[in-house]
Amino acid sequence: MVHSQPSQVSRRDVLKGAATLVVTLGMAGELSVALAAGPAARPAPTADQLDSWIAVHADGNVTAFFGKIDGGQGLDVAVAQMVAEELDLAVARVQVVMGDTARTVNQGGASGSTGVQKGGVTLRNVAAEARRVLVELAGLRMGVPPEQLTVSDGVVGLPGDAVKRLSYGQILGNHPFDRQLDWNGKLGNDLVAKGKAVPKRPDQYQVVGQPVPRRDVAAKVFARAEYVTDVKLPGMLHGRMIRPPAAGAMPQAVDESSIRAIKGARLVWKNGFLGVVAPREWDAIRAAQMLAVTWSTPQPPFPDQPSLYDHIRRAPVVKRQVEAEKGNVEAAMAGAARVIEAEYEWPFQSHASMGPACAVADVREGGATVWTGSQKPHYARDGVAAILGLPPEKVHGIWVLGPGSYGRNDAGDAAIDAALLSQAVGRPVRLQGMRHEGHAWDPKGPASVHRIRAGLDQQGKIVSYRFESKGLSRIDINSHESHPSDSLAGHLMGLPLQPHQGFGVPQEAYDFPNRLMAWETIPPLLDRASPLRTSHLRDPVGPQIHFAAESFIDELAAATGSDAVEFRLRHLSAPRDVAVVKAAAERAGWQTRPSASRRDEHGETAAGRGIAYVRRSGTIVAVVAEVEVDRQSGKVWAKRFVVAHDCGLIINPDGLRLAIEGNIVQGTSRALWEQVNFQPDRVTSVDWDTYPILDISETPQTVDIVLINRPEIAPSGAGEPSMRPVAAAIGNAIFDATGVRLRRVPFTPQQIKAVWA
């Protein structure tokens, strides 16, 4: 798609028809909608106006404006269902516009699995208010008290009266509501807006809870989906960045004549920010490869990879935070019949998105437009504005689906890089990274060490529990992209890293009478432009923390000769948690026996099963994994999973199942294969060969999902929770199969061969 000169478009323009609604019909019933930019420039929508959220068109169809984005888990459909439900409108008649800063309020982008839990709830509120206002207006027009009116597929009518009927289009089509909302004054995830209307009760739901199909699928399989990589502008140049060959190196001299032979190639160089542009993409790539640069040779900043965990143990503590403290842990430990202790280790991991990030920027005098695949487009807009020295309202951020995301990946850097290149050359610039920028230069999930101690009484019950993590902060780089000091370009131009401090502790509901849970962060390994800088990677720090916590519970069960399910249930009383653990065990056909008690010492493979259970922000998940470990090679096949999942009210069971499947597979990949390798001066995981992920030939045979629907409980997140128990479930199954306890991820054949004879 070629975009016309971009401009700011408000709901009012949409209502007036100033913007063009382009609808591409894919498979029957599936719509893909692109709203081309209209001419007028207007201020961005504000959260306290109903018109910022809902527009009613002449045909009675509705557009909902959603300040988050969907990266492929079907969130837009769930939101459409919630809006359609409250409006009593067929779900196919609700379009959802996402992530455009000129047309949506900042609801925080994709963040923490809050799409439905937080973002969707405000959309539900405003849709309920829109229905209330529409019925009120219809009542005035027809001279009927609104409480006597009903709505059916967007037609307001008086029951039993064939004449007193008005469609939403007739009531309001293409006109604004002009109604104020109650807004809590917050932007981002915590934004709440609502009107006077009370949303429906769950027992009234018709659309919520139904398996409505995704809307983006047909466009994708027919090659008609537009990605951020496909955005083209008149006069656009292609850009490539040149990353330092060694971490911390800065360009000392650049010989521009080295790219003179390439048609139209130009250099952009400011401090450490070094890029090239050319009219043709291949020419930009060649220029980036051919550019002769003399680099500084800084002291290698990283430890030897084999000593990473010792480095973490020895490093000074930047911040210690006790997240939970109950009773007297040390006194209870001293009085315990038995104390057990273990440490677990988790490596740096990469987003390794399917394509390196891309952004297109058009920086003009006094303003800019940036097309970004960032999952937080409003914050990405703020970051671009800050680095250009423009007020945020002068920058229009347009979210277009990127090549994978899973947190603060390289997309956040691409938007700022593209903007700086465009500003330097005075033309629109499309920047895409090369493969090593997706692997070696994305912000990483942090490496960590987890130390756990427990005191057990005579009956094998946990009386005292101490969990401490020590690692790199989860947020050297804030997962928001609104400040240049959180960007690679900012660092390369001289802004120091301003590391934020954060980690986390296990989320579960075990009834330990005494417990202490704390985390400690250590200094970043390099203070700027580090290829090992850290930020959010899907279920930030969840997989590592729960790998440790749930492996340890398994160790305690084994140490007391207990069955792993029975041991967990012995320490659980919260009814939803008990139900989830029991549901997983039951569906899996779990045999009650201590783990590693029924090992086959002779077959080509050793088989075992393990369980792990977690919470995440209101969602409860238990996973049973069944594995086969190859005796010869040490290779693990995670053959079968059973997942029991309770996220409160289910909006769309099909979408939920597919999101869970993706988490199980990505979680398996991270447990079995993934670690970022590095030398003291550079990251050496630069592509798929040096950063392997789960191959299709290693796909689990089955992922059996038990959805526990609780309509009476508010919906919580589902985008990430089922990721966090996977590594522990697999590790526990490997223990059952082999009798060997793995306390370090990934569970590669090499690691298993080294400890399992």
Next chain:
Amino acid sequence: MTERIVLHVDGKSHAIAVDDPEMPLLYALRDHLGLANPHFGCGLGQCGACTVHLDGVAVRSCSTPVSAARHARITTLAGLGTPEHPHPLQTAFAEEQVPQCGYCINGWIMTAAALLKETPHPSEAEIKEGLSGLKCRCGTHLAILRAIKRVAQQA
């Protein structure tokens, strides 16, 4: 030196001028012809996001020189089938709701289409072997296999 190369893509012929005959076919398709498919994933032939057919054979356009494609019949995902006349794999991938981000989808559908042409009813092991090496980061592996098996089991 600029060279004129004629490419036959999805049933249409296009003449393009290229400075470097070693330029990968991917850039001719995306940049010179303006196609939104295939996708750049790695540029190293490791992931498959750039897969097209050359005379029915699945190749990685990121590591195939444009000059090697000049006499071939090039088929992209857009040319494999349309909503009006879908390839059975496109129908199956849509029905199984396979893609999440979907950026990898070229690789799976185009490689599987070539596989099914050679072996119309592959076993699950043959499907996995035939697709091994392709990448999907969202983890839609199970849905991919369901969709391909759905077509492989059709008469």
